[in-house]
Amino acid sequence: MPFGIAINKDGSIEFGNIKAPIRNKGKNLIELPKDYIVIDIETTGLDQIFDDIIEIAAIKVKDGEIIDSFESLVKPSFNSYYCDSEGNKKACYVDDFIIQLTGITNEMLSNAPYPKDILPKFVDFIEDSILLGHNINFDVNFLYDSLMSKLDYRLSNDFVDLMRLSRKIYPAFENHKLATVARNLNIDTSNSHRALPDCETTHKCYSVLCNYVHKNDIDVESLWSNSNKKYYNLQNLESDATKHNPEHLFYDRYCTFTGKLEKLDRKVAAQLVTNIGGHCLNNVTKQTNYLILGNMDYVSNIKEGKSNKLKKAEQLILNGQDLQILSENVFYDLILEA
DNA sequence: TCTCCTCGAGATCT
DNA sequence: CTCGAGGAGA
Numbered sequence: 171m172p173f174g175i176a177i178n179k180d181g182s183i184e185f186g187n188i189k190a191p192i193r194n195k196g197k198n199l200i201e202l203p204k205d206y207i208v209i210d211i212e213t214t215g216l217d218q219i220f221d222d223i224i225e226i227a228a229i230k231v232k233d234g235e236i237i238d239s240f241e242s243l244v245k246p247s248f249n250s251y252y253c254d255s256e257g258n259k260k261a262c263y264v265d266d267f268i269i270q271l272t273g274i275t276n277e278m279l280s281n282a283p284y285p286k287d288i289l290p291k292f293v294d295f296i297e298d299s300i301l302l303g304h305n306i307n308f309d310v311n312f313l314y315d316s317l318m319s320k321l322d323y324r325l326s327n328d329f330v331d332l333m334r335l336s337r338k339i340y341p342a343f344e345n346h347k348l349a350t351v352a353r354n355l356n357i358d359t360s361n362s363h364r365a366l367p368d369c370e371t372t373h374k375c376y377s378v379l380c381n382y383v384h385k386n387d388i389d390v391e392s393l394w395s396n397s398n399k400k401y402y403n404l405q406n407l408e409s410d411a412t413k414h415n416p417e418h419l420f421y422d423r424y425c426t427f428t429g430k431l432e433k434l435d436r437k438v439a440a441q442l443v444t445n446i447g448g449h450c451l452n453n454v455t456k457q458t459n460y461l462i463l464g465n466m467d468y469v470s471n472i473k474e475g476k477s478n479k480l481k482k483a484e485q486l487i488l489n490g491q492d493l494q495i496l497s498e499n500v501f502y503d504l505i506l507e508a
Numbered sequence: 509t510c511t512c513c514t515c516g517a518g519a520t521c522t
Numbered sequence: 523c524t525c526g527a528g529g530a531g532a
Contacts, residue, residue, distance in 0.1 A: 198523090213522050221522075268522065307523055308521035333520065334524070347520065363522080403509095430528075464528095477529065 193314045196328040198307070199300065200394050202380050203330065205232050207299040210368040211309050212272050214246055214264050218311050222246030223285070224264060224274055226292055226313075227365030229373055230299070234380075236373070240295045241366045243274065243282035252276070272363045285320045293323060301329040304348040304372050332376055338393045339379055351375050404440040404450035414447030419504055421447040424457045428479040429464030431498055436464075442505050454482045460494055462501045 208229040215221035223244045230238040248261040263279040264272075303309050306329050317323040336346045343354050352359045352371050355378045361367040383390060404427075415421060425443050427436050427450075434442075439462070440450040451458055461483040466476075480495070487493050496504070 211522085216520095216522050224522090271522065303521095305520045305523085311523095312521095331523090337519095337524085345519075428529085436527085478531095479529085 193311065194324060194326070195310055195314060196301075196326050198334070199328050199330050200391055201330065202335075202383060202390060203300045203302075204234055205299065206302045206330065207231070207296045208302045208369040208373045208376075209296070209306070209309055209313075210303060210365045210372065211312055212268075212274060212363065212365050213312060214268055218315065221312075223312055223316055224268075224279060224282075225272070225365040226288070227369050228292065228295055229366075229369045230295070231302075231373060234377065238295075239366065239369075240292060242288050242291075243278060244288055245279055245282040245284050274364075285316060289317060289321055289323075293317065293321070296327060298327060301327050302332065302372065302376060303329065304332045304351075304368075304375075306331045306333075332372055332379070335379060335390075336375070339383065339388070339390075348372065348375070355379075404437065404452055407441055407444040407450065409441075409444040409447070411447075413445060416447065418446045418448070420460070422449070423459040424449045424451050425460045425462060426451045426454050426458045426479060426483075427462050427464060428454075428477045429466045431462075431464040433498070433502065439501070439505070446505075454479045454486065456486070456491065458483065458486070458491075458493055460496055462496050462498065464498055 208231065210227050211223050212225040213221045213223050224246050225243050226240070227242075228240040229236055230240075246263050248263045250262045251259050252262045254260050260276060261280060263276050264274060269275055301310065310325065310329055314325045317325050332351070333346050333348075336343065336351050340346075340351070340354065343350060348368065348371060349359055349362065352375055355375055357371060357374045357378070359367075359371050362371065382388075420443050425440075425448055427439065430436075431439055443450055454461060461479065463480065483493055483495060487495075
């Protein structure tokens with residue numbers, strides 16, 4: 171159960187179950203637009219509820235070329251004070267970690283424009299363009315909440331996430347942080363963690379990614395399409411017939427799995443069965459000789475601890491079918507010794 | 509076979 | 523937030 175403390179607009183404090191704010195955002199697109207607005211924000215921290223935006227930047231791109239940009243600090247709310255070198259009491263907006271990370275200081279923020287003054291300019295700049303960013307849900311969520319509370323404006327632009335694209339197009343990268351993606355694509359990232367330079371980095375990475383996709387004729391949408399997904403089919407696994415073991419209990423017999431195996435991936439287990447000359451089935455059928463029982467604890471739609479496969483198997487046994495139910499451990503004893 | 513649902517695991521943003 | 527695994531059901 172989520173638990174937290176929320177501060178309402180009227181200043182009252184609420185304890186208890188805090189639900190994530192419901193945001194009616196634009197769509198997360200799977201496509202590579204040529205016209206878009208790159209966005210990036212810096213904030214006082216990672217928390218969507220308690221932290222504030224301190225800097226916004228955007229770059230307008232048409233047909234792959236930068237044609238305009240936008241950049242501004244934003245004054246966040248504050249709840250503590252510090253004393254400067256002359257002993258004057260000053261509002262504290264950001265902690266040392268953020269100052270270190272971004273280079274944005276309390277002095278800079280004390281002179282920054284208020285959200286209600288700068289956000290309308292940002293809204294005018296992005297119009298209804300597609301937005302591009304790295305892990306852009308982070309930025310869109312902050313902007314959505316800020317625009318809603320300060321301007322009563324709903325951010326409905328569709329958006330494209332560079333990180334999501336990178337994970338599919340470059341699965342071999344060690345991780346998909348912006349800095350890592352940039353380094354792997356030979357893109358310089360000096361002056362990072364300021365909003366505008368990070369927009370530029372994102373734009374460069376995206377350009378390289380687009381070129382790579384076009385050069386290699388990659389059908390981006392098909393990377394996500396269901397038709398491309400291989401359904402769990404254990405029935406036609408290949409095996410080397412010369413390595414079959416006619417002595418084995420599973421030889422020329424039919425196995426079905428239910429639940430999640432603790433020690434082996436189901437497909438790997440099915441391959442082991444196939445290797446010794448057994449067969450696997452996706453469902454309990456009249457052919458099934460062994461039902462191997464995995465762990466049902468993780469499975470959400472199971473009632474009374476029995477899957478439909480298990481119930482069906484029990485019924486078939488009552489009808490006299492040559493079918494045995496094996497626990498996962500018994501299965502390992504049988505298959506791993508082979 | 510295929511579509512829909514749910515859950516858990518893992519990762520990134522400042 | 524995204525993705526994949528797995529069951530249910532058409």
